[in-house]
Every structure is written in C-alpha cells, then in structure tokens.
Amino acid sequence: MAIPSSYVSSIPVITGNNCKKWVEELELHLGLLDLELTLREFQPDPLTDTSTAVERTKFKKWTNAKRKCMLVVKKAVPEIIRGNVEIKDTTKEFLDVVKARFELHKKAETITLMTKLMNTMYDGNESVREYILGVASDASKLKDLGIHIDEEYAIHVALNTLPS
Known part of the structure; x- marks a missing residue:
C-alpha cells in the first residue's frame, strides 16, 4: 500500500512542547495506514529454510510495515533531533528513545520556567x-x-x- 502524502504531511513535527500529542497523532496515522503492526507486535523470528508460508507472509508484512513506519517517523522528526537520537532497529524502540529524550527536555523546561517565575x-x-x-x-x-x-x-x- 502506498502512503498518501496527505497522511504524512498532516503529522505534526515534534517540538519540545508537543511530544505527547505528536505520539498520539503518529500512532493514529500509522494505524490508519495499517502500519502500527510494528508498534503492537514484536519482530518475528528470522526466516529459515523450514519456515512456513504463513511465517514468511507474516515476516514480509512486518518487515514492510517496519520500513514504511520508520520513513514516516523520520519525516516527522526534525534533522536536529534525529542527529541526537540513536537510530534503533524497530519503530517502537526509536519512539521510546525519542520520548525519553523529550522527557529530559520537559524537565529542563520545567526548571527553567519555575526559576523564571520565582525570580x-x-x-x-x-x-x-x-x-x-x-x-x-x-x-x-x-x-x-x-x-x-x-x-x-x-x-x-x-x-x-x-x-x-
């Protein structure tokens, strides 16, 4: 399935203030594109000579969804943030790293605003x-x-x- 550019362009770019909303929007769009498979399910075991047709189909679908998912996620993360976040093997791992990075940003922003307000x-x-x-x-x-x-x-x- 091709990813319509309207879906990708309607995902907001992540900033320091919108991480939670960004994750919700991203998950919604990935769900609409039927790509959230990589967020819900673990990566299937690698294929072997004895893999069944069902396992091969599942592996191919998951791998395809992972590739497309990472493209969509990377599009919604500015280059300056991507450069500071380690690229992971799966979309779920990458999103977890991005969320953790913004939790640190949130704490720093909270401290800055509290100091500014009190002083x-x-x-x-x-x-x-x-x-x-x-x-x-x-x-x-x-x-x-x-x-x-x-x-x-x-x-x-x-x-x-x-x-x-």
Missing part, C-alpha cells in the same frame, strides 16, 4: 500589562507541563515585583 522582576523594558501577561503565560506553560500554578498566584507574584 521575575519588572525591568521597565515592556508595559506593565505585557509583563503581567508574560508571567501568566509562564504559569500556563508550567500547567501544560503538569505543574499547576494558580493564575491568581502568578498575577500576585507579578504585581509584587512592580516598583512602588
């Missing part, structure tokens, strides 16, 4: 409104990362750092 000071380079919206935006980003900061608290922090 924020109004410097006068922007309007007070923009400053408060920026602090609220950082709190919202933390919420997306699983750290709930009440919006009222974030605004309170912003207001307390304004000059008297």
Whole structure:
C-alpha cells in the first residue's frame, strides 16, 4: 500500500512542547495506514529454510510495515533531533528513545520556567500589562507541563515585583 502524502504531511513535527500529542497523532496515522503492526507486535523470528508460508507472509508484512513506519517517523522528526537520537532497529524502540529524550527536555523546561517565575522582576523594558501577561503565560506553560500554578498566584507574584 502506498502512503498518501496527505497522511504524512498532516503529522505534526515534534517540538519540545508537543511530544505527547505528536505520539498520539503518529500512532493514529500509522494505524490508519495499517502500519502500527510494528508498534503492537514484536519482530518475528528470522526466516529459515523450514519456515512456513504463513511465517514468511507474516515476516514480509512486518518487515514492510517496519520500513514504511520508520520513513514516516523520520519525516516527522526534525534533522536536529534525529542527529541526537540513536537510530534503533524497530519503530517502537526509536519512539521510546525519542520520548525519553523529550522527557529530559520537559524537565529542563520545567526548571527553567519555575526559576523564571520565582525570580521575575519588572525591568521597565515592556508595559506593565505585557509583563503581567508574560508571567501568566509562564504559569500556563508550567500547567501544560503538569505543574499547576494558580493564575491568581502568578498575577500576585507579578504585581509584587512592580516598583512602588
């Protein structure tokens, strides 16, 4: 089965903020393309002279799905990330490595945003409104990362750092 380019182009490119959604979208598209076989089933044993026709068919289908799957996944992962992630034998292993890489990114981003929020000071380079919206935006980003900061608290922090 040929892979329609519309399927591949509709898969979002992974960034530091969309890893979970990216995996869901990728799994959906691979399922629609009938390629998720490599995510659900282990790699079949290598073929031998005594392999049955059913085993040969299963091996060929799995190998074909693996090849196409890796092409789709690599298309959805930017070169800069692919260069930092070890290419694995199966799509499932490759996705696990990518997820692990982004978990580290998520932790680093959480620490950066928490530090920024707790050490924020109004410097006068922007309007007070923009400053408060920026602090609220950082709190919202933390919420997306699983750290709930009440919006009222974030605004309170912003207001307390304004000059008297």
